[in-house]
Amino acid sequence: MPKKSDKTTIDTMTPAQQARHAQIMVDFERDVEEFIDHTRIERGFSENTAQAYARDLAQYAAWLCSAGIAAVCEVQPSHVLRFAHELRAARPNPATEGRVYSNASVARKLAAVRSWHKFLARERDYPDPAAKLDGAHTVRRLPHVLSVEQVQAMLASPAPGEPGGVRDRALLELLYASGLRASELCALRAQDLDLENGFVRCQGKGDKERVVPLGEVARQAITEYVSFARPKLLAPKIARRPSSLLFIGDEGQPLSRITLYQIVRFHAQRAGLPEWVSPHTLRHSFATHLLEGGADLRAIQEMLGHANITTTEIYTHVETQHLRASYLKAHPRA
Structure with missing residues (x-):
């Protein structure tokens, strides 16, 4: 796992790097917004649940960007596992934004990450780097079909x-x-x-x-x-x-x-x-x-x-x- 010092922060970026970082975050936010619309419309999430997912994914997107990931399609299973590891760590780190989370909070955040990647895999044919997260989520559900x-x-x-x-x-x-x-x-x-x-x-x-x-x-x-x-x-x-x-x-x-x-x-x-x-x-x-x-x-x-x-x-x-x-x-x- 890389040390905290290995990550580039906004404060240490050049103006060009800051502009690039801002554009990457805009792209991530667009992808997240599309998924959140899906949770409200097609999955019937309450507004509170949808907003919780939006916050969790904004945190994940910021972590990906700080880890040097420029687009969702570049995310590898190793990135997802590292993010999960940092969330579960008993000490503040870049993924937890300086906080220590309860097991319930970690589970919800990882559920949001899994659902987001699964949605993008279905909608855009992207690889699903979170498919094997926690092992229990490796079974692929069959789609609902009408007669x-x-x-x-x-x-x-x-x-x-x-x-x-x-x-x-x-x-x-x-x-x-x-x-x-x-x-x-x-x-x-x-x-x-x-x-x-x-x-x-x-x-x-x-x-x-x-x-x-x-x-x-x-x-x-x-x-x-x-x-x-x-x-x-x-x-x-x-x-x-x-x-x-x-x-x-x-x-x-x-x-x-x-x-x-x-x-x-x-x-x-x-x-x-x-x-x-x-x-x-x-x-x-x-x-x-x-x-x-x-x-x-x-x-x-x-x-x-x-x-x-x-x-x-x-x-x-x-x-x-x-x-x-x-x-x-x-x-x-x-």
Whole structure:
């Protein structure tokens, strides 16, 4: 473990180093803020819990920066273990910011670190340097997936003929037809669609562009939205600068991830689906149903925008789990 004197402090930095340090911290804070939004919206954390996680991760980010880490993707398991070791130390040190923490506080801080890295691994295909922290957290959970019948019930929920309902149907159909991430859908522009040939072009994590095919049902739903609902939703903004984004809110404003999550949850509840349903659930269902239908794993990897095939392989475990459940339910000697 390096001595405290090995770490560079703000006071000993040159002006150029201080500027670089400030920019690195801004990047870390952006990554943390995205995760905290996720905890509030998709995981249902209370404001107090979300703020506690935010403080813990701000402390972790500051420690990483002082240890010479310039980006989250550079964090190694050794860094996470060293941070954990310093948190547990019985004396003040750089990780503890001069304090000695209780076991409960250390456990919460490490839970925040694990959850943050797991989130970034899923959303950006980063390596997860905290996967083996404490050993007990090495089991990878299988994602929640809806059945085809559950998806159909959800897609039938939006009210036809109403601008908001037509928009909701279009975005739900697109999420399930393409497997887009919530952030990717919210960033789509009209010119990213090729409805004639049935493709959507999106900018994924790491600014990687990919093209995903669209089915006929999704194309029809999007066409109705673009020709009928979007102009009506955009009307309040016509006098001002209209949004160039494909999906917009009820007042013509760009659709946020929070609003998208609320729309998905609303229609999931109307369809009687579990409370864990989120935009990402439709992405998981998209991949699993493709695999169950015989699609090639590499093709699914490309459509999902995964940098590593091992990220996509989780859906083979989901399919196996479903097959076993069907076997146990149907076989007379199971």
